[in-house]
Amino acid sequence: MIDNPWSLVLVGVMALLTFSLGYVGSRRANTTPDFLVARRAVPATRNAAAISGEYLSAASFLGVAGLVLKDGIDALWYPIGFTAGYLAMMLFVAAPLRRSGAYTLPDFAEARLGPSNLRKFCTFFVICIGVLYLVPQLQSAGLTLNTITGLPPWLGGAAVTVIVVVNVLGGGMRAITLVQAFQYWGKLFAIAAPTFVLFSLFLVGPGNGAQPVDSSGVLRFPEKVEVTTVDPVRVRVAVPMELSATGLVDGYPTDGHVYWTPGLYEVGADTELRFEAGSPVPVVEGSPTSNHDWLRPQTGGLSGLFETYSLIFATFLGTMGLPHVLVRFYTNPDGRAARRTALHVLYLLGLFYVFPTVLGVISRQYLPQLLVTGKTDAAVLLLPTTMQPNLLGQVLGAVVAAGAFAAFLSTSSGLLVSVAGVVSTDILPGKVRDFRWATVLTGAVAIGLAFLLPRSDASLTVAMSFALAASTFCPLLLLGIWWRGLTWVGAMAGLVVGGGLVIGAQVVTVVSSYTGRWAPSVLSQPALVTVPVAFLTMVMISKLTARRRPDDVNQILLRLHAPDPLGFMRDRESRFGVEERSRAARGDDATSSPSGS
Amino acid sequence: MTKHSGPPGQPDQPQPAERDAWLSVAARKNRRRRVVLADPRGRGRVLRTIIELEEQTSVGEKLIRDLIRTQLRTGLALGGGTLLLLAALPLVFYLAPSVAEVELVGVRLPWLLLGLLPFPLCYGVGYAYRRLAERHEHDFVSSVDR
Numbered sequence: 076m077i078d079n080p081w082s083l084v085l086v087g088v089m090a091l092l093t094f095s096l097g098y099v100g101s102r103r104a105n106t107t108p109d110f111l112v113a114r115r116a117v118p119a120t121r122n123a124a125a126i127s128g129e130y131l132s133a134a135s136f137l138g139v140a141g142l143v144l145k146d147g148i149d150a151l152w153y154p155i156g157f158t159a160g161y162l163a164m165m166l167f168v169a170a171p172l173r174r175s176g177a178y179t180l181p182d183f184a185e186a187r188l189g190p191s192n193l194r195k196f197c198t199f200f201v202i203c204i205g206v207l208y209l210v211p212q213l214q215s216a217g218l219t220l221n222t223i224t225g226l227p228p229w230l231g232g233a234a235v236t237v238i239v240v241v242n243v244l245g246g247g248m249r250a251i252t253l254v255q256a257f258q259y260w261g262k263l264f265a266i267a268a269p270t271f272v273l274f275s276l277f278l279v280g281p282g283n284g285a286q287p288v289d290s291s292g293v294l295r296f297p298e299k300v301e302v303t304t305v306d307p308v309r310v311r312v313a314v315p316m317e318l319s320a321t322g323l324v325d326g327y328p329t330d331g332h333v334y335w336t337p338g339l340y341e342v343g344a345d346t347e348l349r350f351e352a353g354s355p356v357p358v359v360e361g362s363p364t365s366n367h368d369w370l371r372p373q374t375g376g377l378s379g380l381f382e383t384y385s386l387i388f389a390t391f392l393g394t395m396g397l398p399h400v401l402v403r404f405y406t407n408p409d410g411r412a413a414r415r416t417a418l419h420v421l422y423l424l425g426l427f428y429v430f431p432t433v434l435g436v437i438s439r440q441y442l443p444q445l446l447v448t449g450k451t452d453a454a455v456l457l458l459p460t461t462m463q464p465n466l467l468g469q470v471l472g473a474v475v476a477a478g479a480f481a482a483f484l485s486t487s488s489g490l491l492v493s494v495a496g497v498v499s500t501d502i503l504p505g506k507v508r509d510f511r512w513a514t515v516l517t518g519a520v521a522i523g524l525a526f527l528l529p530r531s532d533a534s535l536t537v538a539m540s541f542a543l544a545a546s547t548f549c550p551l552l553l554l555g556i557w558w559r560g561l562t563w564v565g566a567m568a569g570l571v572v573g574g575g576l577v578i579g580a581q582v583v584t585v586v587s588s589y590t591g592r593w594a595p596s597v598l599s600q601p602a603l604v605t606v607p608v609a610f611l612t613m614v615m616i617s618k619l620t621a622r623r624r625p626d627d628v629n630q631i632l633l634r635l636h637a638p639d640p641l642g643f644m645r646d647r648e649s650r651f652g653v654e655e656r657s658r659a660a661r662g663d664d665a666t667s668s669p670s671g672s
Numbered sequence: 673m674t675k676h677s678g679p680p681g682q683p684d685q686p687q688p689a690e691r692d693a694w695l696s697v698a699a700r701k702n703r704r705r706r707v708v709l710a711d712p713r714g715r716g717r718v719l720r721t722i723i724e725l726e727e728q729t730s731v732g733e734k735l736i737r738d739l740i741r742t743q744l745r746t747g748l749a750l751g752g753g754t755l756l757l758l759a760a761l762p763l764v765f766y767l768a769p770s771v772a773e774v775e776l777v778g779v780r781l782p783w784l785l786l787g788l789l790p791f792p793l794c795y796g797v798g799y800a801y802r803r804l805a806e807r808h809e810h811d812f813v814s815s816v817d818r
Contacts, residue, residue, distance in 0.1 A: 158790060
């Protein structure tokens with residue numbers, strides 16, 4: 076553990092800035108629309124920065140570099156997918172969804188397909204995806220605080236939860252827009268500045284780094300290293316090696332010198348492994364052991380190819396179904412602004428994602444010990460002080476830690492607001508007080524799950540929620556916006572089948588990870604199968620139940636697609652408790668249209 | 673018939689005159705229009721316009737169907753193109769591993785193709801889509817609101 080007082084100071088400053096910006100923003104947030112949609116008056120560039128700030132989560136800030144360190148070039152599909160998913164969202168969803176005037180996904184489903192039980196299903200999946208996305212954020216916060224200060228991991232998660240809940244309680248959406256716009260630039264600086272410094276040090280300083288790769292492409296430790304495992308890991312050894320271990324190896328208590336032939340070894344929790352300088356690096360199972368495979372794309376054979384395509388499917392199509400991304404679009408004044416905001420976001424994301432990749436590549440040279448435990452999410456945090464064990468390294472490390480904290484804070488705030496918005500309008504009556512209760516409730520559930528569930532890589536867990544979103548809300552949105560034939564029965568069948576398959580696959584994967592990893596890799600990355608199945612189900616069942624098509628489907632599509640100057644857009648503000656429930660308003664419309672003819 | 677916007681202050685009242693104005697779009701062509709600043713584009717007007725579009729099914733429907741189709745086609749062409757381009761990469765790397773040996777300015781080609789290229793590509797496609805979509809909407813507005 077690194078004792079870096081600077082980190083704690085900067086993390087504290089970040090938390091304080093978040094608080095005070097939230098306070099400034101919240102002084103003017105009094106009404107329900109203020110809380111939920113920032114009164115729809117956020118300028119496009121600030122909104123874009125806020126969206127990017129919210130979107131760049133722990134998975135982007137820590138996870139991408141960690142996966143590059145571990146899996147090499149194939150991990151680059153994560154940042155590509157996170158960006159291209161945003162493009163898909165801009166092309167097919169942004170403007171029409173904004174014009175629909177709905178605030179949440181369940182709201183959209185009801186506006187498009189009429190009142191039905193579908194709304195409840197949508198609510199269920201929004202909460203699923205939101206909480207699934209929140210858990211790795213809180214767990215990563217624990218890891219960060221643990222890495223920089225040695226404090227117990229639960230404290231970080233709890234700290235982030237408290238800060239976010241208090242901030243959201245204070246001002247809702249209005250407050251966090253300003254906070255998140257600030258946090259995007261904070262994060263960009265926190266990753267760009269260390270990257271520039273470390274990359275130039277990496278290039279100019281030959282004596283600075285070691286040469287850990289020998290001529291045959293085997294990764295070796297540059298210096299004497301001690302690694303202590305936290306959880307049990309399975310490591311693969313490619314070259315015969317010697318080390319000394321204290322603890323459990325392959326189920327037997329071991330203390331002293333060990334000789335490992337190539338193969339798989341199971342190292343128990345709290346085991347200390349000591350490697351000499353120049354010793355080959357055992358690598359956690361599932362990652363390439365040699366630099367040859369790490370450098371080259373698609374060395375995993377057919378199943379690797381399948382996984383890559385599945386990841387492409389999940390991230391490209393899943394982004395549009397993420398509740399905290401969608402909810403941001405309602406803060407745009409109209410459809411055209413929503414489109415422009417999305418374009419600006421693409422630019423901000425592209426700017427950011429270059430840096431974690433570079434950091435991941437550099438950390439391969441300096442932090443091979445993370446490959447033994449597989450906790451590569453810590454790479455970005457540890458790299459500065461490992462490369463520069465002096466004041467410069469400490470300051471850079473502190474900057475990175477503060478940036479990582481900004482990532483947890485902003486993503487968790489966004490998720491909390493969107494999930495709490497759904498909970499308060501759909502399960503509770505929808506007043507400001509209910510929104511506050513919903514916030515506390517959601518935060519409590521998320522932090523509880525974060526303690527209970529086993530920790531895995533942030534990007535992997537996040538990819539799972541992308542798969543769920545891609546198999547449920549992506550078909551609902553795409554078909555709902557562009558196809559007249561969708562019925563609520565078809566949409567519900569698609570949600571149940573797509574969501575059920577993903578959740579089932581995930582349960583099987585978790586069970587198999589405790590009982591000997593027998594599940595095929597298809598199940599851990601199921602989007603390539605589940606997304607087409609969900610689409611097909613929706614289309615087929617909708618065709619079978621064509622008479623349940625809403626009568627006013629033409630008017631609804633007109634509202635979604637008619638250009639903004641014509642003024643067809645109508646906000647469903649009645650949902651926010653300003654007037655009576657929206658169903659009453661819809662009833663008015665239904666009665667007034669015949670009378671107008 | 674005489675003016676396009678209802679008097680400010682009572683936006684929710686249906687204005688028969690305004691409805692006629694919408695129906696006879698062609699007749700309105702060369703007339704002067706009173707432009708009221710801060711015209712409340714509230715529910716009333718939206719509701720009326722929807723009713724009107726509902727009534728004159730043939731023209732309004734055709735127009736909006738065409739608009740939706742054009743927008744969808746643009747989106748599919750641009751999105752599908754990007755997807756094909758990016759999704760072809762893993763297959764190329766899988767079938768032709770020698771691509772990985774090519775170096776460009778000291779960096780292996782796949783790292784450049786995956787680490788840098790997709791981001792400007794996505795922005796470029798997004799920019800093109802914004803231009804096209806806004807043009808289609810502009811055309812639609814001018815064809816409706818002559």
